Amino acid sequence: MSKKIKHLPLWEVFIRSKRGLDHKHAGSIHAADGEQALQYARDTYTRRNEGCSIWVAKSADIIASRPEDSASFFDPAGDKVYRHPTFYDVPDDLKL
Amino acid sequence: MELNDGETLDAKVCDCPMTPDTSRQDLFQYVLRLGDNALINGQRLSEWCGHGPFLEEDVGVANTALDLIGRARMLLTYAGEVEGAGRTEDDLAYFRHERDFRNFLIMELPVGDFAFTTARQFFIDAYDYFYYQALQYSVDSTLAAIAAKTLKECEYHLRHTGEWMVRLGDGTAESHEKIRKAVADLMPFTFELFDADEIDRRMCERHIGVDLDAIEKSWNEKVADALAEATLERPEVTFTRSGGRQGLHSEHMGYLLAEMQSVQRTWPGLQW
Numbered sequence: 001m002s003k004k005i006k007h008l009p010l011w012e013v014f015i016r017s018k019r020g021l022d023h024k025h026a027g028s029i030h031a032a033d034g035e036q037a038l039q040y041a042r043d044t045y046t047r048r049n050e051g052c053s054i055w056v057a058k059s060a061d062i063i064a065s066r067p068e069d070s071a072s073f074f075d076p077a078g079d080k081v082y083r084h085p086t087f088y089d090v091p092d093d094l095k096l
Numbered sequence: 097m098e099l100n101d102g103e104t105l106d107a108k109v110c111d112c113p114m115t116p117d118t119s120r121q122d123l124f125q126y127v128l129r130l131g132d133n134a135l136i137n138g139q140r141l142s143e144w145c146g147h148g149p150f151l152e153e154d155v156g157v158a159n160t161a162l163d164l165i166g167r168a169r170m171l172l173t174y175a176g177e178v179e180g181a182g183r184t185e186d187d188l189a190y191f192r193h194e195r196d197f198r199n200f201l202i203m204e205l206p207v208g209d210f211a212f213t214t215a216r217q218f219f220i221d222a223y224d225y226f227y228y229q230a231l232q233y234s235v236d237s238t239l240a241a242i243a244a245k246t247l248k249e250c251e252y253h254l255r256h257t258g259e260w261m262v263r264l265g266d267g268t269a270e271s272h273e274k275i276r277k278a279v280a281d282l283m284p285f286t287f288e289l290f291d292a293d294e295i296d297r298r299m300c301e302r303h304i305g306v307d308l309d310a311i312e313k314s315w316n317e318k319v320a321d322a323l324a325e326a327t328l329e330r331p332e333v334t335f336t337r338s339g340g341r342q343g344l345h346s347e348h349m350g351y352l353l354a355e356m357q358s359v360q361r362t363w364p365g366l367q368w
Contacts, residue, residue, distance in 0.1 A: 008150070029152050032263070039256055040152035043159050 011037040016053040131171030132199035138164030190360035195343040202285040211274035218257035230306035265326025288338035
C-alpha cells in the first residue's frame with residue numbers, strides 16, 4: 001500500500017527585485033501559514049540577493065482564467081488595432 | 097608601553113596593564129571560542145542538508161548552516177591574525193585536534209530528531225542574538241564589524257526557530273512531546289553558555305568582550321516567553337554539563353571532526 005503524501009498548503013511568491021519595480025511572480029512553496037510562507041519564500045527565492053520585498057498569497061486564493069476561456073477572453077482583442085496608440089503623429093523633438 | 101611589532105591590533109590593547117602577550121593571548125582565545133562555536137554548530141546543522149522534513153525547511157536549515165560557516169570563517173581568520181603565528185582559517189578548522197577546540201558542548205551534540213535540532217538551534221540563536229547585539233559595541237573594531245554583520249543573520253535565525261518552537265510545542269500531542277523531551281535533554285547544556293571564566297571577565301573589563309550576566313538575563317526572558325507561548329514548561333535541571341572551553345568534549349566530537357577534517361587531513365592544502 002502506498003503512503004499518501006500530504007503536503008502543506010501551496011503559496012505563490014512574488015518578489016520585488018528593487019525599489020520602484022513591480023513585484024514579479026517568482027514561484028511557489030509549501031508552508032503551514034503566512035509567516036512560514038514568508039520565511040520559506042525568503043530562504044528559497046532571495047538567497048542570492050534577488051529581492052527587497054516579498055509578497056505571498058495562498059495559491060487557492062488566486063482566481064485564474066482557464067485555457068478554455070482564451071478564445072472568448074483574448075481572441076476578440078486580436079483584430080482591434082485601433083486600440084494601440086499607433087495612430088498618433090509623434091512630434092519630432094519628443095524623445096521616446 | 098612598547099610593543100613587539102607594529103600591527104594595528106596592538107594599538108587597541110596597549111592601555112591595558114597586562115603584558116601585550118597576555119592580552120593578545122586573551123583576545124586570541126576569545127575570538128577562537130566564538131569561531132569554534134559557529135564552526136561546530138554550522139557543521140552539525142549542515143547534516144540536515146538533503147534530509148530536512150520537507151524541501152522548504154531543508155533549504156532553510158542549510159541556509160542557516162551556511163551563515164554559521166561564513167561567520168566561522170570571519171572569526172577564525174581574525175583569530176589567526178591575532179595569534180600572529182601565520183595560521184589561516186583552514187589551519188584552525190582542519191588541523192587542530194579535539195582537545196584544542198573551544199566550542200560549547202551544546203554545539204557538538206548529534207542532530208537528533210527535528211525537534212532536538214530545533215530546540216538546540218533556538219537556544220543558540222537566542223544566545224547569539226543577544227551576544228552579537230552586545231558585541232557590536234566592542235572597542236575592538238574588527239569584532240564590532242563582524243558582530244554587526246552577524247546580528248542580522250541571528251535575528252532571522254531566531255525568528256525562524258522561535259516560530260518552530262511554538263509550532264511544535266503548541267502543535268499535535270506527538271510534536272509537543274518531542275519538543276518537550278528535547279528541551280529537557282538540552283537544558284543542562286545551556287548553563288555552560290553563561291559560565292564566565294577569567295578570559296571572559298578580562299575581555300569584558302576591557303570592553304572588548306560582552307557581559308555574560310546581562311546576556312543570561314535577556315536569554316532567560318526570551319526562553320521563558322517562547323516556552324510559555326509553546327505551552328511548554330521550563331524543565332527542572334538537576335545537573336549541568338560543561339567542559340568545551342577546556343577542550344573536554346563529549347564522545348560525539350571526535351566523529352564530527354573526523355568527518356569535517358577528513359579531506360584536508362588526507363590531502364593537506366587541497367583547494368576546492
